[in-house]
Each structure stands twice: as structure tokens, then as C-alpha cells.
Amino acid sequence: MISNCFEPLYGTRGTALISQSSEDGLKDGWRVASSLKMADERRLERLTSMLKRRGIILPAFEIYGGVSGLIDYGPVGAAMLRRVTQNWLDHWMSQGDIVEIDSPTITPEAVLIASGHVGEFSDLMTECKACSSVFRADHLIEDEHPNADSLGAQEIDGLLGSGITCPSCQESAWTAAQPMNLMFQTSIGAMSSGRTAYMRPETAQGMFMLFPSLYRHFRQRLPFGAVQTGHGYRNEISPRQGMIRLREFNMAELEYFIDPQDPPVGDISKHNEIITLIPDPDGPHSGESRMSFGAALEAGIVRHPTVAWFLARTWDFLVGVGIDPARIRFRQHASTEMAHYAADCWDCEIHGEHGWVECVGIANRTCHDLENHETHSKARGLRAWRQFATPRKQVIERLAPNGAVIGPTFRNDAAAVVAALEALTELPDSLPFDLSLEDGRSVTINPDMVERREETANVSGEWFTPHVIEPAFGFDRIIWHILDHAYTEGEKEGEDYNHLSLAAGISSIDCVVLPLFDKGGMPELATEINATINAVPRLRAQLDSSRSIGRRYARADEIGVPWALTVDHTSLEDGSVTVRRRDDQVQVRAFVDEVLEHLRNNSLDSLF
Amino acid sequence: MISNCFEPLYGTRGTALISQSSEDGLKDGWRVASSLKMADERRLERLTSMLKRRGIILPAFEIYGGVSGLIDYGPVGAAMLRRVTQNWLDHWMSQGDIVEIDSPTITPEAVLIASGHVGEFSDLMTECKACSSVFRADHLIEDEHPNADSLGAQEIDGLLGSGITCPSCQESAWTAAQPMNLMFQTSIGAMSSGRTAYMRPETAQGMFMLFPSLYRHFRQRLPFGAVQTGHGYRNEISPRQGMIRLREFNMAELEYFIDPQDPPVGDISKHNEIITLIPDPDGPHSGESRMSFGAALEAGIVRHPTVAWFLARTWDFLVGVGIDPARIRFRQHASTEMAHYAADCWDCEIHGEHGWVECVGIANRTCHDLENHETHSKARGLRAWRQFATPRKQVIERLAPNGAVIGPTFRNDAAAVVAALEALTELPDSLPFDLSLEDGRSVTINPDMVERREETANVSGEWFTPHVIEPAFGFDRIIWHILDHAYTEGEKEGEDYNHLSLAAGISSIDCVVLPLFDKGGMPELATEINATINAVPRLRAQLDSSRSIGRRYARADEIGVPWALTVDHTSLEDGSVTVRRRDDQVQVRAFVDEVLEHLRNNSLDSLF
Known part of the structure; x- marks a missing residue:
């Protein structure tokens, strides 16, 4: 089986991470989760319904009945996805030694044989002999075993034989569990000249393929990194859990190439946050602890200085895009579940309606990837001097x-x-x-x-194979948790009043422009202001003139627009507008030029 | 066969567009192309080699021997691709009534049956009976017929039988030409429950699928548009021509939904440029003409006001990202080659090393798409009131x-x-x-x-099916031509000296920071300046301190970095740097704060 280190986000152990409630260290977290769920078990349903209604996240191909595991980012959600992506790129590329690359998603078989995906990227599945329905085998026996997805085929067959019934037809007759490769297969070219290929299960291979070009670009000096964002694919047998487990997902990976004899040590001394860590359960520090990143490195819990730096930078990113810091924790892989070459692997888990979910994986992959590709491709040029x-x-x-x-x-x-x-x-x-x-x-x-x-x-x-530190991000899961943490249900004048407290710059649009009345010159002025804002690259405004002003505020609040500019009678006289802040609904008056400058600098708060 | 309107960029007629030298109206253009090629037939080779060496565009999976039709954007090229993409998004979304969406690339069969791709998106292919090599049939007979790809299977078989030999084995024995569907096929789910799916051949279907959500988002008011950028796929039988004909490509489409009884009329009165048009050869205006967009609309050459507006806006975009305006022309589809429902289709062609190449298609698709999906899916909600x-x-x-x-x-x-x-x-x-x-x-x-x-x-x-105006852009082809037009070969002190005259904001990085000497405090100050610039979201600087200053200028010029900041002795005293402009190599002195502000506003030119 491919190590968790290798498939941090979409690996075969993903579900186990979510269902580890039996482990001692996790009990507290789970009690929180359970009590939240008990308190309001239909919140998930209401949130999902709002996301669909407002064009944030929708089931894809719905007019044709939909396909589970495929989603659309709608007119509001896609803008968020792009902003989170740009934020992530800026976050890493501002470091100065990291560049972006973009490689195909169609990947020839040879590459994925070398990476191990062709042989080992699989889940066990079984078919009901009565109705031919196909299931992921470990899902069927989740109630029988606390870590069902860690079991081998024989153990699973044993449990299936103990009377597990088919969810579709209620019979109990199963084929032997067998591995199903989780890649989408296709063929490049026509007929006899066709070559087997797969849709990439991760973006990482693109960076490894380009190592020679990266090494030249950075003039043969380590360390340096490459990032890639884009779609990844995993042919789930039976996807569940909304945005958590998708067949086509948005991911972003950073491959940071280092000399293991001279690992870069980032400055984490300013990171004073106290973080929840769940160190290797088989190691000397097992059990949940709370300490700073620096203390964790010093105590030897985090085993590699570059890994510690990336843990801290990951924290910065997540909190910056709006993840609640109290609902982040870092879980170290057990030595026993790590591949021999993987020296230190961490999952960053975020808590939400689906419990604790792995959203980022940070792994020291050592020289494994480049060495494997060197062996399989016979290429030179995958080493550094x-x-x-x-x-x-x-x-x-x-x-x-x-x-x-x-x-x-x-x-x-x-x-x-x-x-x-x-x-x-x-x-x-x-x-x-x-x-x-x-x-x-x-x-x-x-x-x-x-x-x-x-x-x-x-x-x-001398020539040597660089080591790789890899932070790998699942954007769909992160966006799900941004929405989950931002979604605030309330009441106003006896009616439901919900809003998304999204960070400025993450919300799909920066402000709405509202003519107080749909007459008397207000719509014209509002249209002009809206156009002025939209003419600034990357600033987005939206005009809304239908129905009452209160209704329009509510509409903007619901999708998390941080600012509302209202054009009223005074606006017609002096060109000023009222600026309303979403989070406390306080309003101030300001001139449009002033507002525009503050929007550009993300400093509108200073007016209040 | 799917109409050209439907596959404007990657359609089965793409090659014909490039080889239409026999048409009267095109002769002039071709004479230019031919004479350029005669003058310097190895320029293409040198440019391609530079693009690879400098990490702009590279063959993908090269360490495994490569796959034709798949490319990588390297550490320099990917940044350009992102900037062109962002520029395109800003260009359209600043209009205020256009939003972005993001849908899966894996598309279930039903959607592509409705769109016509399953039945009709194909090329004719033939196999050599002697060596089993597979070829696109029209490619084999290009020398025998001026419009080989317009021929049917029977005509092609006839020409093949006239003694065409196999490029691989020189035998002359061909199987009957048969259509090969050009989509990459795959399957969603496991075994018996697997469903046939394809990698999307275009991004447009995602917007049609989301029409109900878009209509709600825009509060039931036409016109509005949706854009999507991302990968598209086309399983070419035998891809050629570098970046022009790819198996996986970067595309961007805008679907603009309108009421045909009230088509939006954009203001093109300020567009005074004189444009080269090649109207419908079967219509009353056949032959090449030069006039403004407004004149073309008035003369009835452009048949739809919204199409005229998008032609002009497409022009703005292309010139803005660095396409030479003298090498753009608009070619209208012949009435006879358009599908019955398509009222007005234009290709925007750009001239470069591969001749005239279709890079944008702008089509009035009428109600065809939404109506087809309504028929096939039985969905309601694809209409407007x-x-x-x-x-x-x-x-x-x-x-x-x-x-x-x-x-x-x-x-x-x-x-x-x-x-x-x-x-x-x-x-x-x-x-x-x-x-x-x-x-x-x-x-x-x-x-x-x-x-x-x-x-x-x-x-x-009443309810009606909105019409759709679609501008569809091929980013790879556009980026190829940006590079082609920007690539300037020259000499300096007896050595080759080449540069890319890229537009600011399109170049992969905004400036290089160069310590004059690698000692005496200069590297430290340069590092600090580099970090300051990189800390500004979306500004990118790169530090270069190896080898002579002249060599470093040349290195930056070669990939089109518009500005070089040099840290010298004076910098250590007063914090100022020299600012060198790529295009004329003139230098001025300025303080870092000042430079930073100008970089943010793209106004560094004002210092000169």
C-alpha cells in the first residue's frame, strides 16, 4: 500500500483519520464534535442547501442527475476558489525561492509505475453477488472494526462473511475483496498506437519531472521549490461526505528540494502560537500536547527543521484565509505507518461538521521520488552538486x-x-x-x-539526490472548512438571518453597491460607482437594486460580502456613500475615491 | 461533423485554416509568411530551443521520452500563463455582469451526447497495413488536395489508393479511412457500476450546466455571462506544430446569455483601429477588407451587434497582452460551413512562425446549446422570462x-x-x-x-431560450504568439543578444535585483530589496548574483524581464538603486520605495 506520506490528502487512510474516535488522544476533540452535532444536527444540511442556492458549491451535472464525487464551483464559489488559490501562491512565492509550474493532468503509465501509483494506489472493493452493487469493502464493515481501512483482504472477507448485508438489496453474499486501482484510466492516441495513461492522482509528479529545468532555473543552487495547483483525480468507488471526498479535486502542492546535509532552517521564533499536536503514537511523545512550533522542534517532536518551518507557514496560510485557529491540529504519522524513507510526516487536520478532517499533509519524502524516477527513467539530471x-x-x-x-x-x-x-x-x-x-x-x-x-x-x-519536503493542500477541503467556520446562523426581527464571516480578499466579491431607491438618479450613480470599482484589476463589485435595502444587505451578508456601499440622497448631492461593515452592521460615510483606495489596500476598517 | 462554430479552436477544420493559402483573400498574408520563413527559416528552431532552455515551454514527461501533444509550462512559462489568465479574467469580469465558474473536466457521456461531441467530434484515420502505424488520413494527402480535411472518407480512400506511401515504412497499403472520436475516454466508478465519461473537449458545457444557477445569481435578468478557464482535452491522432495542436490545452471561454429580441449593443464608437477582415467568402462582401469594427457592423459584414462588441473586446485583450496588432485578422466563417443555427461565426487569427493560426473563435451560437440540453436532460430551468x-x-x-x-x-x-x-x-x-x-x-x-x-x-x-454569444480563447496558441512576436534576435559586441519584449505584467517576473558585486554588503542589501518586492502580493522579483553584470542583464532580457534593479556602491550609502529598462537599456537612479510604488502601479516608465 502506498504510504500515507505519499497520499496525504486522498490516501487510502483518509477515512480512518476521520473515524479515529477510539484513540485516546482524540477523545476530547471528538467530544466537541459530538456535542456540536447533537446540539444542531441539521446545520450541515442547512449550510449545504445555502451553498447550493447561492451558487457557491453545487452538485455537478445536476440536470443529468448528477455524478457523486463531482462538484461545481458556481458564480460565487469559483471566485472564492481563485482567491484562495492566489492567496496560497502569494504565500509561498513571496519567499523568493519558489516558482510555479504547470504540467498536464494526463500522465503516461511509466511515470506512475515509477511513483508507485500503478501498483499500489488502490482500495479494496467487493461486489454483492445478488444485486451486483459495488462497494468499498472497508465501508461495509466500519461498525465491526475501529480501523476497517487498515485491514487486509482476508480479514475483510472474514468480517464480510459474518453476516454483513448489502445496503442495496439486504442479501449477504459477497465476492472476495479485491484491490481496485483508484486512477482514472485512459489512452493517448489511436488504436494500436494508443498508450495507457491515467489522470494524475496528485500534482507532485509534474514537479519531479521538471527537476532538471528547475535546477537550471535556480542556477544549480539548493534549496528551491516549485508549486503547482490544479485538478487531481481519484476514482473513488463510492464517494461520500460532500466536498471531503471527491473524484476530481482542487489541490496544490509544494515540492521543496533541499540538501539533507544542510537543511534550511526557517525562523520560527516569532511563532508564539500554542498549537495542538498529536505526536507519533508509537514514539516517546505520544498523546496530545499543546506547545509552540519552536518548542515542538526543540523537544524533538517535529524531527526536521524544514518541516517545522512548513508547519508554521501552513498555520499562517490557514488562519489567513479564515480557518478558526482553535480548530486546527497537527497529527504526526506513526513510525509504523510511515514508509521507511519517510522521516517525518504530519497531517494538518481541521475540525468541522465532518469531524476532524485531514486538509494538508506535510512530509519529508527524503530522496525517494527523485531516486525512483532516476531508476525507472534512466535519466541523468535528477541530482544536485x-x-x-x-x-x-x-x-x-x-x-x-x-x-x-x-x-x-x-x-x-x-x-x-x-x-x-x-x-x-x-x-x-x-x-x-x-x-x-x-x-x-x-x-x-x-x-x-x-x-x-x-x-x-x-x-x-559530489553529486547527490536532493531530499524533498512536501506540503500538499486540498483546496476543496480547506474551502469547505472556511465556509463551515464562517457560517453563522442567527435571527433578526423574527426571521432567520445568516451570514458568512469570510476574510476580506476571500469573499467572492469585495463589495456590493446598492442604490437606496431604484429611481431619482441613484441607480445611475450606483452603476457608475460599480463600474469604477470593477475597472480596478482584481477588485470586484456587484450592483444590486432589486427589493428592499434590508433584503439586499441580508443577501450580501449571506454570501459573506464584507462591505456594502449605499447610494442615497446625500450621494446625489456630494458624491459620498455610506459604507456598511458586514460583521457589526455599523455604517460610516465616505467618498468614493477614498473607499476605492481603501479597497485596494484592504484598509476599509480604518474608517470605523 | 460538428460545426466550426462549435469547436472554434480545436475543431476538425483547424488545420485547414492554416493551409488555406489557395484562397484569394489570403495570398498577401501568405506571401509575408513565406518571405519571413525564407529569410530566416531556423528562427522557429532557435526560439523553441530558447523556450526549453529557459524553462518557458518544455516537452512534458521528457525524462520518459515525452508524449507528443503534451507540454509543460516551466518555472518561467507557468507564471506567464497565470498572468495571461488573470489578465483575461480581469478583462471580462470588469464588465460587471460576468462571473467565473469552475466545473469538473471529467464529463459524463450524457452531457456530450447532447452537445454532439460523442457522435460527431472526430477525425478520419487510417492504418498502414504493413507496419500498423496510425495516421490522420487528411495529413497523408495534404499534397494531393488543397483542403484535404474537408473531404469525406470515400474521397480520401480514393486519394490514398493513388499510391500514397507510409511515412514510417514506405509501403502503400491503407485500411479504409474511419472516424476516430477525439475525446479521451474513461470510466467513473468500479466494474459493473462504472459509467462512461470523457475528458471535456471544451469548457463551455460547464457554463450551460450551470445556467439555472447563473440565472438565479443574476436575479433573472439578461444579459449576463460566465467564464471558465482551465484544461481541455483532444486526443489527436498525430499532433504536430508544437504549441498549436495539443492533446491537453489551456482554454478560456465566455458564454454570454442574451435575449435575441433585445441584443446588448456595446459602445464600439471609440474603436477607431482599422482591422483586417476576411468576410464570408460565399457572401456579398467576400475578399479581404480593412475597416473599423463600427464600419463592419454598419456594412452588415458583422451581422450581430453583440458579436461586434466581442470582436472589439477581443482585439483589446490581444493587443494588451502583447500581440502585434499588425498580425491579427478576423475571418468570418462561410455560410456554407456554419451550422444552420449559427448566425455569425468569426475566427481571430494571429500570424507567426506557423502562418496564420486561429487563436480565438467568436460565435453566435443562438439557442442551440440550451435547447439541446433541455431536450436531452428534460430539465426545466434552461429558459429565461x-x-x-x-x-x-x-x-x-x-x-x-x-x-x-x-x-x-x-x-x-x-x-x-x-x-x-x-x-x-x-x-x-x-x-x-x-x-x-x-x-x-x-x-x-x-x-x-x-x-x-x-x-x-x-x-x-413569456419563457424563451436565451441565445449565447461565445468568445473562446486558446491560451497556448496566444502565448505562443506573444512569445513569437516578442522574440527579437540581435547582436551585441559580436555575440548573439536576444530578448523578449514582453508587456509588463505578462513577463514571468517584474524585475531582477542584481548586486553589482557579490561582496561588500551588496548581496545583503539586494536580498532585502528582493524580499521587500516579493512580499507585495502578485509582484515578483528575482535575485541574481552569479557572473558579470552584463551576463545577468542578458539573462533577464532573454526571458523578457522588463526592469533590472542594480545595487551598487551608491546604494550602500543612500539606499538608491539603478533602474534599467529592458527595451532601450537606459538606466536611471531611484529610491526603493519609489520603485516599489511604480511597480505596483505599472508606472516605472514615468521615471525615464
Whole structure:
């Protein structure tokens, strides 16, 4: 099975993370969740219904009956998705050593064999022999086992045989559980020349593929990073939980390439927040703790300084886009569930209507990815050069070319053969062997062509495979929790009055422009103001002139518009408008130029 | 075959557009192209090589041998793609009545049956019987026919049989040409419960699916529009021409919904540019003309006022992102090649190393899309309400329910049946018939349950299917031409000196920061300045301190960075830097705060 480190967001253990209520360390969190749910079990339903009605998140292809696990971001939601994405890009790229790349979502099979996805990215499924319905096997036995998705096929078959009935037809006859690969398969090209390919299960591979280009771009100096945002795909057998488990999702990954002997140490001294951590349950710090990021690194709970830096930066991002800091925690993977090469893996979990949900994974993937691709593709160029502070004397084994044989044998290619011999980093155990030339061809080197020599030389540096620290974000899950945390139900004059307390810059539009009355010149002035604001790149205003002013405020509050500008009689005289703040409904008067400047600088609060 | 209107960018006629040198109106353009090519036939090769070397555009999956038709945007190119995309979004959304949506790329079959893609989105292909190589049939006979891709299978078979040899094995034995659907096929879900789906061939369907949500968002008032950007897919048989013909591409479409009886008329009076137009060759204005957009509309060459407005706005966008205005032309589709419902279709073509290439399509798609989806999905909600200025007396035919029968027959559902009868917009030709209820169920209405009546009533308005004007943009093709037009080859001190004259805001980064020497405090100050600029959202700076200052200027010029800030001895004293302008290499001195403010406002030119 692919390690959790590798599929932090959409991995086969995702559901387990949500259902770990039996673990000691999690009980408190769950008690909160349960009591919230008991208190208002239909809040989820009302929120979902509002999201649909207001064009934020909707089931996709609904006029054709919909497809579970596929959603649309509507006229309000898509703008939020773009703003969260841009915010995320700015957050990382402001660091100066991180660039964006964009690679195809269609991925040839060879890449995903190397990454392990073709062989191991699967869930166990079973089919009802009576009605042919197909289910994810661990879902059927969730009530029988606390960690159903950690079980093997045999254990699952055993539990299924104990009388589990089919949710569709109530019979109890199951085929043996078998793994189903979770990638969407397709074929590139026509007929016999078609090549198997898959829709990417993650964006990370695009960055690994481009390592040679990135290394050149950064002029051969580590550390550096690349980000990619976009769609990822996972052919879920039976998706549930709304936006939490999708078949096509919006993700964003950062691959940060470092020299493991010189790991970058970010300054986390200013991060004084006290964070909830759930360290490795099999390690010396098991149980929930609360401390700063710095203290966690110092105590050895966070095992890698660059990982600590990314945990803190992830926190900054999440709180910045509107996640409630009290509902974030970091859960470290158990040593036993991590792959051998993964030195430190953390999930950032956010609490909401679906309990604690993994929304970000931060993993030290070591040299695993680049090494695997080097092995499978035979590519050079997936390494970095480490310059020694002072040259070192080293005994070097090399194959010295015997010109008298190589020359006549390879003729015009002789120079290329000699160059390839000199470039060998690992010598073959025995001769003859196949030597790859720079241009991709291969030649056979016989024992008479070379002499194995040991030489002492001054070596100025060495090639090594960089390590990778990867923060991977699931935007749909994060946006879900932004909405969940922002959704505030209340009452006003005997009627339901709900609003979204979204952060400015995350709300789909920056302000609504409302003519107090739909006559007397007010609509014209409002139209003009609306156009002026919309003419500023990336500022968005919306004109709303239908129905009462109170109704229009409510409409804007419901989708989280932070500011409402009202054009009234005074506006017609002096050009000023009233500025209403969503969160406390306080109003002040200001001139349009002033408002515009504050909107650009996100400083309208200073007027109050 | 799907009309050109429907697949403006990636349609089956795309290649024809590029090879139409035989048409009278195009000769001039082609002479230009040919003479350019003759003058410097290796420019394309050098440009492509630079794009790869500098991390702008690269073949995707290259370490695994690559896949033709798939490209990567590298560390420099992806930033350009994002900026062009944002520029495009700002361009349209500043209009105030256009919103963004984001829908899945995986699309269930039913949607694409309705859109016509399942049946008709195909190219003819043939296989060599000797070596099994597969080819797009029209490509093989390009030298035999001026419009090979307009031929049917029989004509193609005839030409193939005239001795065309296989490019791979030189034999001449072909299977009969047969259509190959150009969509990437996949399956949603597992095994027997799997549903056929395709990767979307265009983003437009997402907007049509969301029409009910858009209509609600805009409070039932036309006109309004929705945009979507993202990946589109087309399983080319044998992709060629670099970025022009991709299997996965970046596209952006705007669907603008209007009332055909009240089409929006944009103000194009300020558009005085003289544009090259190639009107419908079968119409009264055939032949190339040059005139303003306004004149073209007045002369009836552009047939629809909203289309004229979008032609002009498309021009603004293209010139704004750096397309050479002298290398843009608008080509109207022939009446004979347009589908019956398509009233006016234009391609915006851009000239570059590949000749004239269709980069934008602007089509009046009338009510075709929404009507088709209504027919196939049986959905209500794909119509808009048109309020009459004054109520009209109309004779209305209705089926008046006979309560005495309907009540006892349908019991609890009787009210729903009556409501559905009242809501019928078209009466059945005969009885009995199946009536769909609001909740999706269906009941049979017998003759004794209703009475057919004619009534005169005051009608306040009517439901109709909105028309759609669609500008569809191919970003890869546009970015290719931005690069092509910006790429300037020259010499400096006896060495090649090339630069990209990209528009500010389109270049991947806004400025480089260069310490004159890598010592004496300059690197530290440069690092600080670099960080200050990068901390501003969406501004991007890059530090470069390796090798001579001249070499670093050249490096920045080559990828089109408009500004270079150099930190020198004076900087250490007073904090000022030199600001170098890429295009004329003139330098001025300025303080960092000042530079930052100008960078934010894109006004650095004012210092010169």
C-alpha cells in the first residue's frame, strides 16, 4: 500500500483519520464534535442547501442527475476558489525561492509505475453477488472494526462473511475483496498506437519531472521549490461526505528540494502560537500536547527543521484565509505507518461538521521520488552538486579507457564512449557491461577496452539526490472548512438571518453597491460607482437594486460580502456613500475615491 | 461533423485554416509568411530551443521520452500563463455582469451526447497495413488536395489508393479511412457500476450546466455571462506544430446569455483601429477588407451587434497582452460551413512562425446549446422570462383538470398533477400522454381527466431560450504568439543578444535585483530589496548574483524581464538603486520605495 506520506490528502487512510474516535488522544476533540452535532444536527444540511442556492458549491451535472464525487464551483464559489488559490501562491512565492509550474493532468503509465501509483494506489472493493452493487469493502464493515481501512483482504472477507448485508438489496453474499486501482484510466492516441495513461492522482509528479529545468532555473543552487495547483483525480468507488471526498479535486502542492546535509532552517521564533499536536503514537511523545512550533522542534517532536518551518507557514496560510485557529491540529504519522524513507510526516487536520478532517499533509519524502524516477527513467539530471568547502583527497575507482581498442571499435563514436566512461558514477560489478551514451544509445564495453584503476584525486564536490519536503493542500477541503467556520446562523426581527464571516480578499466579491431607491438618479450613480470599482484589476463589485435595502444587505451578508456601499440622497448631492461593515452592521460615510483606495489596500476598517 | 462554430479552436477544420493559402483573400498574408520563413527559416528552431532552455515551454514527461501533444509550462512559462489568465479574467469580469465558474473536466457521456461531441467530434484515420502505424488520413494527402480535411472518407480512400506511401515504412497499403472520436475516454466508478465519461473537449458545457444557477445569481435578468478557464482535452491522432495542436490545452471561454429580441449593443464608437477582415467568402462582401469594427457592423459584414462588441473586446485583450496588432485578422466563417443555427461565426487569427493560426473563435451560437440540453436532460430551468412592456391578450390553449377524476385517481398526488398540468407550456397532440411531475415522477393523463380549452388571458410575459454569444480563447496558441512576436534576435559586441519584449505584467517576473558585486554588503542589501518586492502580493522579483553584470542583464532580457534593479556602491550609502529598462537599456537612479510604488502601479516608465 502506498504510504500515507505519499497520499496525504486522498490516501487510502483518509477515512480512518476521520473515524479515529477510539484513540485516546482524540477523545476530547471528538467530544466537541459530538456535542456540536447533537446540539444542531441539521446545520450541515442547512449550510449545504445555502451553498447550493447561492451558487457557491453545487452538485455537478445536476440536470443529468448528477455524478457523486463531482462538484461545481458556481458564480460565487469559483471566485472564492481563485482567491484562495492566489492567496496560497502569494504565500509561498513571496519567499523568493519558489516558482510555479504547470504540467498536464494526463500522465503516461511509466511515470506512475515509477511513483508507485500503478501498483499500489488502490482500495479494496467487493461486489454483492445478488444485486451486483459495488462497494468499498472497508465501508461495509466500519461498525465491526475501529480501523476497517487498515485491514487486509482476508480479514475483510472474514468480517464480510459474518453476516454483513448489502445496503442495496439486504442479501449477504459477497465476492472476495479485491484491490481496485483508484486512477482514472485512459489512452493517448489511436488504436494500436494508443498508450495507457491515467489522470494524475496528485500534482507532485509534474514537479519531479521538471527537476532538471528547475535546477537550471535556480542556477544549480539548493534549496528551491516549485508549486503547482490544479485538478487531481481519484476514482473513488463510492464517494461520500460532500466536498471531503471527491473524484476530481482542487489541490496544490509544494515540492521543496533541499540538501539533507544542510537543511534550511526557517525562523520560527516569532511563532508564539500554542498549537495542538498529536505526536507519533508509537514514539516517546505520544498523546496530545499543546506547545509552540519552536518548542515542538526543540523537544524533538517535529524531527526536521524544514518541516517545522512548513508547519508554521501552513498555520499562517490557514488562519489567513479564515480557518478558526482553535480548530486546527497537527497529527504526526506513526513510525509504523510511515514508509521507511519517510522521516517525518504530519497531517494538518481541521475540525468541522465532518469531524476532524485531514486538509494538508506535510512530509519529508527524503530522496525517494527523485531516486525512483532516476531508476525507472534512466535519466541523468535528477541530482544536485554539493561543493565541498575544501577539496578532498579521495580514492576513486575508475575504468580507464584503452584507446587502442576503443578507437578502432567505435570509430566516430569513440570520443562519446570515452566521455561516458569518465562520467560513470558507479562502476559495474563485472565486465562486459552496457554503457549508456549521452545521446541515449548504448554500447557494450568488453574487458579489453578498459582497465579498472584506483586513483587518488582532489575532489571538489559530489553529486547527490536532493531530499524533498512536501506540503500538499486540498483546496476543496480547506474551502469547505472556511465556509463551515464562517457560517453563522442567527435571527433578526423574527426571521432567520445568516451570514458568512469570510476574510476580506476571500469573499467572492469585495463589495456590493446598492442604490437606496431604484429611481431619482441613484441607480445611475450606483452603476457608475460599480463600474469604477470593477475597472480596478482584481477588485470586484456587484450592483444590486432589486427589493428592499434590508433584503439586499441580508443577501450580501449571506454570501459573506464584507462591505456594502449605499447610494442615497446625500450621494446625489456630494458624491459620498455610506459604507456598511458586514460583521457589526455599523455604517460610516465616505467618498468614493477614498473607499476605492481603501479597497485596494484592504484598509476599509480604518474608517470605523 | 460538428460545426466550426462549435469547436472554434480545436475543431476538425483547424488545420485547414492554416493551409488555406489557395484562397484569394489570403495570398498577401501568405506571401509575408513565406518571405519571413525564407529569410530566416531556423528562427522557429532557435526560439523553441530558447523556450526549453529557459524553462518557458518544455516537452512534458521528457525524462520518459515525452508524449507528443503534451507540454509543460516551466518555472518561467507557468507564471506567464497565470498572468495571461488573470489578465483575461480581469478583462471580462470588469464588465460587471460576468462571473467565473469552475466545473469538473471529467464529463459524463450524457452531457456530450447532447452537445454532439460523442457522435460527431472526430477525425478520419487510417492504418498502414504493413507496419500498423496510425495516421490522420487528411495529413497523408495534404499534397494531393488543397483542403484535404474537408473531404469525406470515400474521397480520401480514393486519394490514398493513388499510391500514397507510409511515412514510417514506405509501403502503400491503407485500411479504409474511419472516424476516430477525439475525446479521451474513461470510466467513473468500479466494474459493473462504472459509467462512461470523457475528458471535456471544451469548457463551455460547464457554463450551460450551470445556467439555472447563473440565472438565479443574476436575479433573472439578461444579459449576463460566465467564464471558465482551465484544461481541455483532444486526443489527436498525430499532433504536430508544437504549441498549436495539443492533446491537453489551456482554454478560456465566455458564454454570454442574451435575449435575441433585445441584443446588448456595446459602445464600439471609440474603436477607431482599422482591422483586417476576411468576410464570408460565399457572401456579398467576400475578399479581404480593412475597416473599423463600427464600419463592419454598419456594412452588415458583422451581422450581430453583440458579436461586434466581442470582436472589439477581443482585439483589446490581444493587443494588451502583447500581440502585434499588425498580425491579427478576423475571418468570418462561410455560410456554407456554419451550422444552420449559427448566425455569425468569426475566427481571430494571429500570424507567426506557423502562418496564420486561429487563436480565438467568436460565435453566435443562438439557442442551440440550451435547447439541446433541455431536450436531452428534460430539465426545466434552461429558459429565461421575457416581461412584456404591457400585458398582451392571448388565446391560450390549456388542459383544464377534471377534479372529479384526478382527485380519486391520484389522491395525495392530485395537487401535484394539477400543478404540472397548469405549468405545461406545450400541450400534447393527443391523449393519453405522460405528464412529468415537479419531483421527477411521471403519471399518465387519460382523456377523461382533462378538458382541452381555449381561453383568452392577459399574459404578462413569456419563457424563451436565451441565445449565447461565445468568445473562446486558446491560451497556448496566444502565448505562443506573444512569445513569437516578442522574440527579437540581435547582436551585441559580436555575440548573439536576444530578448523578449514582453508587456509588463505578462513577463514571468517584474524585475531582477542584481548586486553589482557579490561582496561588500551588496548581496545583503539586494536580498532585502528582493524580499521587500516579493512580499507585495502578485509582484515578483528575482535575485541574481552569479557572473558579470552584463551576463545577468542578458539573462533577464532573454526571458523578457522588463526592469533590472542594480545595487551598487551608491546604494550602500543612500539606499538608491539603478533602474534599467529592458527595451532601450537606459538606466536611471531611484529610491526603493519609489520603485516599489511604480511597480505596483505599472508606472516605472514615468521615471525615464
